[in-house]
Amino acid sequence: MSDPAGNDYARMLELAVCLLETRDPDHLWCAVAEELMRALGGEVVVGKDCEWAADDGPVRAWRRGAGSAADVPSRQAARLIREGYPFAGHYGTVQDRAPRTAAQLTGAGWRNSETASVLGQCLGTEHMLGLPLPGRSNPVRGFLIHRAGPDFDERALRYATAVQPLLRAAAAQHELLTGYAAPGVAGPNRGAERPSGAGTSDLGLTPRETAVLRLLAEGLPAQAIGRRLHVSVRTVHKHLQSVYRKLDAPDRLSAVLNAQRLGLLAPDAPRNVPAPAYNG
Known part of the structure; x- marks a missing residue:
């Protein structure tokens, strides 16, 4: 070897x-x-x-x-x-x-x-x-x-x-993919039916961008998202820019609201999202 x-x-x-x-x-x-x-x-x-x-x-x-x-x-x-x-x-x-x-x-x-x-x-x-x-x-x-x-x-x-660190990241990715595998799955409301609309794959969101979107809806700043996904803050911001573009949103609050409207997140997902001016 x-x-x-x-x-x-x-x-x-x-x-x-x-x-x-x-x-x-x-x-x-x-x-x-x-x-x-x-x-x-x-x-x-x-x-x-x-x-x-x-x-x-x-x-x-x-x-x-x-x-x-x-x-x-x-x-x-x-x-x-x-x-x-x-x-x-x-x-x-x-x-x-x-x-x-x-x-x-x-x-x-x-x-x-x-x-x-x-x-x-x-x-x-x-x-x-x-x-x-x-x-x-x-x-x-x-x-x-x-x-x-x-x-x-x-x-x-x-x-x-x-x-070992790569395997830990793989386990986190597996959990995210499993969580989003079934229609209507969104965090703790797993099993609920998704409203009609586009899916994450229809919008071109990658699994990692979907994970960033989910954590964004929990109100986490970029640094905390990076820690959760074991990536750099710079990488998180790149994912955020892509998510905003694909969801046609100017900021994080609009992105979460658009995602909710499309049935990609639970209805109560944006309750902890900071104001659009927040740059975390």
Whole structure:
């Protein structure tokens, strides 16, 4: 694997652009999983969004080269993945979010564990790398990367650490895309029917511009929008200029009102929007 300071960083930037441009939340995670497998030499990636409980919660998995989500081959394998050995006992009890291998957490005990045995038989892999999203979220979210052959080395761990902020941004983008996937979805009023009118795609709004519009309707200034979306204030202002142009609005209040009229936001969205003269 190449050094994360070289070609992999370029690939991370390409992935970031891909994630910002996609409108399909399922494609977003497939793209992430494929890049993780390529960079880390993995065969299977498992996504973890819920509590590590052996008998509950969905299991999402991607196999290298499949191009889409893959089925977990057995109920026993699914149970062991949900159980999360040995990562649940580590990440679930401490605030450490550094990527770790199964062998790092258990030593020689990993190869003799039921999890290693069953996953080896079902997936054909021998080693696991836990790659949690950074932060203190609970339940812990992230990915488990499975591979055969030699264990993950220090270069793989450096790459995994370097990619964590991008994965956090991808998770935020996935939530925004999922939130806007159904007609009438607008923030907390999820599930309400949208009035007749143009949709965000009809107006040419990108997913990131739609996210900026939503946060604009919450009354957030540009700096706070940038922090929420993990982009610079300058980038936020560029998105705002594009949103104003596409909504034919001279300022933020007009943009939110026009968006509400078109059914892109909940009716009460503009209640906290500052006056048009506000330049935040």
